[in-house]
Amino acid sequence: MPTPRTLFDKIWDDHVVADLGDGFALLHVDRHLITDAGSKALVDMRQRGLEMRNPELAFASPDHSVSTLPGRASPTPQGVRLLGDLRREAQARGIRVFDVGSGSQGIVHVMGPEQGLTLPGALVVCADSHTCTHGGLGALGFGIGASEFVHIAVTQTLVQAKPRNMRIRFVGRLAQGVSAKDMILHAAGVVGTAGGTGHAIEYAGDAVTALDVEARLTLCNLSVELGAKIGMVAPDEKTYAYLRGRPYAPAGQDWDVAVAYWRTLRSDADACFDREVLIDTAGIAPQVTWGTSPEQVVAIDGVVPDPAGIDDPQRRLSVQAALDYMGLNPGQRIAGTPVDRVFIGSCTNARLSDLRSAAAVVRGRKVAARVQAWVVPGSEHIKQAAEAEGLDGIFLAAGFQWRDPGCSMCLAANGDLAARGERVVSTSNRNFVGRQGPGARTHLTSPAMAAAAAVAGAICDVRDFKATPA
Numbered sequence: 109m110p111t112p113r114t115l116f117d118k119i120w121d122d123h124v125v126a127d128l129g130d131g132f133a134l135l136h137v138d139r140h141l142i143t144d145a146g147s148k149a150l151v152d153m154r155q156r157g158l159e160m161r162n163p164e165l166a167f168a169s170p171d172h173s174v175s176t177l178p179g180r181a182s183p184t185p186q187g188v189r190l191l192g193d194l195r196r197e198a199q200a201r202g203i204r205v206f207d208v209g210s211g212s213q214g215i216v217h218v219m220g221p222e223q224g225l226t227l228p229g230a231l232v233v234c235a236d237s238h239t240c241t242h243g244g245l246g247a248l249g250f251g252i253g254a255s256e257f258v259h260i261a262v263t264q265t266l267v268q269a270k271p272r273n274m275r276i277r278f279v280g281r282l283a284q285g286v287s288a289k290d291m292i293l294h295a296a297g298v299v300g301t302a303g304g305t306g307h308a309i310e311y312a313g314d315a316v317t318a319l320d321v322e323a324r325l326t327l328c329n330l331s332v333e334l335g336a337k338i339g340m341v342a343p344d345e346k347t348y349a350y351l352r353g354r355p356y357a358p359a360g361q362d363w364d365v366a367v368a369y370w371r372t373l374r375s376d377a378d379a380c381f382d383r384e385v386l387i388d389t390a391g392i393a394p395q396v397t398w399g400t401s402p403e404q405v406v407a408i409d410g411v412v413p414d415p416a417g418i419d420d421p422q423r424r425l426s427v428q429a430a431l432d433y434m435g436l437n438p439g440q441r442i443a444g445t446p447v448d449r450v451f452i453g454s455c456t457n458a459r460l461s462d463l464r465s466a467a468a469v470v471r472g473r474k475v476a477a478r479v480q481a482w483v484v485p486g487s488e489h490i491k492q493a494a495e496a497e498g499l500d501g502i503f504l505a506a507g508f509q510w511r512d513p514g515c516s517m518c519l520a521a522n523g524d525l526a527a528r529g530e531r532v533v534s535t536s537n538r539n540f541v542g543r544q545g546p547g548a549r550t551h552l553t554s555p556a557m558a559a560a561a562a563v564a565g566a567i568c569d570v571r572d573f574k575a576t577p578a
């Protein structure tokens with residue numbers, strides 16, 4: 109009998125070129141995604157006279173340094189340089205760039221799945237920590253560093269230590285008004301930002317199977333916020349339906365061969381996980397982060413912690429520091445906290461289904477007077493598709509800005525940032541100190557919760573909003 113293996117073990121094994129011992133392996137890389145933020149490595153390679161082995165397996169899209177204002181020129185000198193580097197270096201090597209205005213540009217973790225570049229069982233890398241997103245399609249995706257970038261570009265392989273296996277099982281049904289973002293924020297609260305360190309996480313359970321592919325991408329997107337470089341969902345019929353007909357997905361006979369392989373990509377029933385976490389999905393309410401780390405999260409009907417009640421002195425200090433930065437009082441209810449800005453965007457939550465769920469809340473309503481609210485679609489494709497079904501009109505009529513695709517206020521790029529002390533409800537994945545601008549305060553939520561906050565002018569429970577008929 110062969111040893112039972114996990115989904116992750118199987119994909120790992122299929123990519124081992126050489127076993128290097130001590131848990132290390134040389135792995136083949138199927139897709140190397142390149143952002144403008146990672147393009148410096150290409151410049152370094154040229155200066156060192158290093159050739160790229162398989163430029164046809166590398167795909168680039170500018171995202172961090174593109175302006176999201178119509179016109180699209182980066183307003184910062186750094187952005188201009190990164191964009192210029194990416195275009196010049198990619199062109200010199202024949203790397204396909206999904207460039208601004210091509211109709212296909214997008215945040216790289218949105219573009220990859222959308223183009224069918226991300227496939228079940230494929231090893232996908234990018235010099236960006238949220239490459240774990242691609243696991244939503246059953247790919248083995250993870251972020252790499254600058255030296256690994258060069259190794260991959262030159263050899264199409266990389267050396268990795270094999271992480272351990274972890275499984276988070278979400279059992280039971282997701283309640284109305286609750287989404288994949290709430291599931292993963294809740295999980296961050298349960299396991300903490302170091303809970304997945306050194307592990308590849310598989311998300312499983314009936315609540316995960318019930319998610320559509322875009323929601324699975326959201327789920328996997330925050331794996332790195334749980335400390336894991338890798339997060340995955342086993343591919344299934346929904347995965348195949350999502351991929352069929354995409355530009356880079358296999359076609360014809362190749363499609364049948366691929367699907368036959370993809371069907372083998374699931375954890376064996378008796379596969380062993382080094383760590384297992386069980387989460388009762390039915391008990392999850394819409395989540396809001398209150399602090400400066402994704403694990404500092406609370407249900408919308410909850411209160412922020414009171415440091416006075418925390419025994420561990422280090423934890424007490426860090427909770428106090430987070431409350432101070434966020435301008436919140438110990439033990440206060442999170443609901444009702446007034447907000448200044450709402451950002452619906454990022455590789456976490458700027459796909460069509462995200463924009464639809466936000467629009468369903470916004471339709472027929474107005475953004476509160478003192479709130480600045482933005483929608484930044486994840487890609488040019490999504491922007492077009494959303495416009496084709498009139499979502500832009502809903503957002504614009506409500507008083508949102510409808511911007512062009514890019515990372516934008518997720519990381520305060522290109523002047524897209526909040527002012528010191530401003531409170532932002534954001535659909536992105538990081539609420540670190542200064543992430544959305546020096547002194548800016550970030551609360552992470554789902555798109556529907558962000559939309560509700562924009563309308564109410566305060567953090568509030570989206571379940572209190574009745575959908576207005578179209």
Ligand SMILES: CC(C)[C@H](C(=O)O)[C@@H](O)C(=O)O
Binds near residue numbers: 145172235238251
């Ligand atoms: C700029 C890039 C390297 C960074 C990352 O690795 O994730 C960014 O995308 C982020 O989200 O903080």
Ligand code: SF4
Binds near residue numbers: 172236454536
């Ligand atoms: S959208 Fe945000 S999290 Fe995603 S790649 Fe861009 S900066 Fe990183």
